[in-house]
Amino acid sequence: MAEAKSNKVNMKTLAKVLNVSIATISKALRDSHDIGEETKQRVIETAKLLHYVPNPYASSLRKRSSNTIAIIIPEIADSFFSQAINGIESIVGQEKYHALIYLTHDSYEREAQMFNDLSSGRVDGVIMSVASNTKDIRHIQELQQAGVPIVFFDRVCEDIPTAKIKTDDFNSAYMATKHLLERGCKNISLVTIEGYPSILQAREGGYKKALTEYQVKSKEENIISCSNKYNQENIAVLKEHIITVKPDGIIATVEHLATTTYLACEELRLNIPNDIKVVCFTNQITAAILNPPLTTVLQPAYDMGRKAAELLFGHLAGKPIQLEKENITLPSKLVVRDSTRATN
Amino acid sequence: MAEAKSNKVNMKTLAKVLNVSIATISKALRDSHDIGEETKQRVIETAKLLHYVPNPYASSLRKRSSNTIAIIIPEIADSFFSQAINGIESIVGQEKYHALIYLTHDSYEREAQMFNDLSSGRVDGVIMSVASNTKDIRHIQELQQAGVPIVFFDRVCEDIPTAKIKTDDFNSAYMATKHLLERGCKNISLVTIEGYPSILQAREGGYKKALTEYQVKSKEENIISCSNKYNQENIAVLKEHIITVKPDGIIATVEHLATTTYLACEELRLNIPNDIKVVCFTNQITAAILNPPLTTVLQPAYDMGRKAAELLFGHLAGKPIQLEKENITLPSKLVVRDSTRATN
DNA sequence: TTTATTTGCTTAAACGTTTACTTAAACTGT
DNA sequence: ACAGTTTAAGTAAACGTTTAAGCAAATAAA
Numbered sequence: 179m180a181e182a183k184s185n186k187v188n189m190k191t192l193a194k195v196l197n198v199s200i201a202t203i204s205k206a207l208r209d210s211h212d213i214g215e216e217t218k219q220r221v222i223e224t225a226k227l228l229h230y231v232p233n234p235y236a237s238s239l240r241k242r243s244s245n246t247i248a249i250i251i252p253e254i255a256d257s258f259f260s261q262a263i264n265g266i267e268s269i270v271g272q273e274k275y276h277a278l279i280y281l282t283h284d285s286y287e288r289e290a291q292m293f294n295d296l297s298s299g300r301v302d303g304v305i306m307s308v309a310s311n312t313k314d315i316r317h318i319q320e321l322q323q324a325g326v327p328i329v330f331f332d333r334v335c336e337d338i339p340t341a342k343i344k345t346d347d348f349n350s351a352y353m354a355t356k357h358l359l360e361r362g363c364k365n366i367s368l369v370t371i372e373g374y375p376s377i378l379q380a381r382e383g384g385y386k387k388a389l390t391e392y393q394v395k396s397k398e399e400n401i402i403s404c405s406n407k408y409n410q411e412n413i414a415v416l417k418e419h420i421i422t423v424k425p426d427g428i429i430a431t432v433e434h435l436a437t438t439t440y441l442a443c444e445e446l447r448l449n450i451p452n453d454i455k456v457v458c459f460t461n462q463i464t465a466a467i468l469n470p471p472l473t474t475v476l477q478p479a480y481d482m483g484r485k486a487a488e489l490l491f492g493h494l495a496g497k498p499i500q501l502e503k504e505n506i507t508l509p510s511k512l513v514v515r516d517s518t519r520a521t522n
Numbered sequence: 523m524a525e526a527k528s529n530k531v532n533m534k535t536l537a538k539v540l541n542v543s544i545a546t547i548s549k550a551l552r553d554s555h556d557i558g559e560e561t562k563q564r565v566i567e568t569a570k571l572l573h574y575v576p577n578p579y580a581s582s583l584r585k586r587s588s589n590t591i592a593i594i595i596p597e598i599a600d601s602f603f604s605q606a607i608n609g610i611e612s613i614v615g616q617e618k619y620h621a622l623i624y625l626t627h628d629s630y631e632r633e634a635q636m637f638n639d640l641s642s643g644r645v646d647g648v649i650m651s652v653a654s655n656t657k658d659i660r661h662i663q664e665l666q667q668a669g670v671p672i673v674f675f676d677r678v679c680e681d682i683p684t685a686k687i688k689t690d691d692f693n694s695a696y697m698a699t700k701h702l703l704e705r706g707c708k709n710i711s712l713v714t715i716e717g718y719p720s721i722l723q724a725r726e727g728g729y730k731k732a733l734t735e736y737q738v739k740s741k742e743e744n745i746i747s748c749s750n751k752y753n754q755e756n757i758a759v760l761k762e763h764i765i766t767v768k769p770d771g772i773i774a775t776v777e778h779l780a781t782t783t784y785l786a787c788e789e790l791r792l793n794i795p796n797d798i799k800v801v802c803f804t805n806q807i808t809a810a811i812l813n814p815p816l817t818t819v820l821q822p823a824y825d826m827g828r829k830a831a832e833l834l835f836g837h838l839a840g841k842p843i844q845l846e847k848e849n850i851t852l853p854s855k856l857v858v859r860d861s862t863r864a865t866n
Numbered sequence: 867t868t869t870a871t872t873t874g875c876t877t878a879a880a881c882g883t884t885t886a887c888t889t890a891a892a893c894t895g896t
Numbered sequence: 897a898c899a900g901t902t903t904a905a906g907t908a909a910a911c912g913t914t915t916a917a918g919c920a921a922a923t924a925a926a
Binding site for chain 4: 542543544545546549555556557558561580582583584585586
Binding site: 198199200201202205211212213214217236238239240241242 | 873874875876877878880881882883
């Protein structure tokens, strides 16, 4: 209670109280060689006593760096991205940095707009997952050329030379498809998203490779695209697809399509896995308690976020970029459950 | 390509190019009366041409406001919080503000630490959901007294006079419990979280009220607490509880306990809803496709986030605080599904 | 002792804005 | 024609740090 409750205490205040110059305060707090041990202690003590907290904006302005990074992602209500943020945050917090969060909602326009803002020097670095409809990448290039390090995770942009944390989308889709084929599926459909982010193309590639390997012809009609939002319309679209194409296996390429697929099957009175088997790319822990438990491709979301942050802080610390070492693929895992149980 | 690719263009650059003073640039860009229409246009044009983006830190320093808010929440890998962030972001983006995100991981120490940092003036306002073990609220009081508006959502702090967006935890737990009682349960257990955030106390209150109303004695042994993290240990704890207390109904008070409960029942070969009925507080869309579909208390997460942001921006715009009008409760909804189906 | 070096601190400029105050010119109305 | 007002600028200080440069006193080297 004895402490100054009064207004803003800054270096000037401390300087006045201690009868030294502002420079002395600044240097003492940054543990500069210039300042004597005794003075340092006095400064630190009174700073604590008066609850001095440095003004980050003055500091950022002067130092031309902000101790802030941007996390740019398409959406947040998705177990993959929220777990990834958790991973990112675990490093950001530890490094005493701050994280600004930006949601593109998968819109190129918003993404470009955000990058434009960031060109002000607002952040020291960026961790991002690219919007699905981003084709023109000049906004990203320009920020990078302005000296702001960028690390991609999950939805990477191959044409930008920088660190990239991916998971093996091609391979895991390949494994998932192979799994379905081994469990007896002959007519597997891939449910994907309109707009087509590149990772979904990779998943499609893995899917096709497995089909080819098992000498199943991949037909265009087996690939169906939904809107990237959970809604009734997608259920209708999928039902229509199931009725006309009659797949005996479905690979849902994004989280919310699991619910869509299950509900469509239920409405059509199709039994999973007897009539149709299902695999979904999702990180939700509820997969284990679905009806039936869902076979999933589990992505290492937390680790991807963490690794992306580690690499970014490496760049920020001035480590030379070694592209070969920074193009990292963390494996996803096929978790087999009852939705793909073998049926006679 | 003709544009200046060169280094940082700031007001000084523009001033030099246009042969006017820096003040003129600043005023023109902020559409001041002081500047002639023609000059304004010239300034705006060249600013665009040279890709001028104002330095936010210089601006924040000078104006003593940052156009930034903080979102402080316990965790993010939770459908309630991620949907709430979505709601918050919808307003923040529209207001051209920026959002810093902080995760307390339900730790008072981290929360207090974060508030200490924020006392630097880093943000103009705060939207938060309080950590469950926060008892000492001086850090919050101090920030508020320093003039930073704070809006609470979900886990509010009743002792701080400010806007609060809640959902009717007491009532929805009451409804959920009543629902179970009406469906024939006689021995209902409440699964809750150690550390006990206040909303869980409200839920416990509603639970007890329903029991009393139906003349069921509420026993201490019916309330069981788990750690606030999805893990095997919780499953074991719950199994133990079910074996000893033999409840015929369970109310899981937080999202991840749904999976815990279902798995515990499965391992004990208990059928839901025949042997035991389950309700959970969760926003996950997968509730509909669980085995069996889960009766949930669905919270208006997005709307709560959005409303919290609206109120905060009201305060930031200088609207006088009207506490009576800013203590808002948005209703949760009991969505009845098969996990509480009536059994003979 | 004299000259160099080190120590511990101060001065003042800079970071890029915003804004109160000043100024000069161009209009008013009388 | 002249005081008064309006318009359209410019000047310079401020926001709170950081840091290069300077400087006096103390210490070390010769």
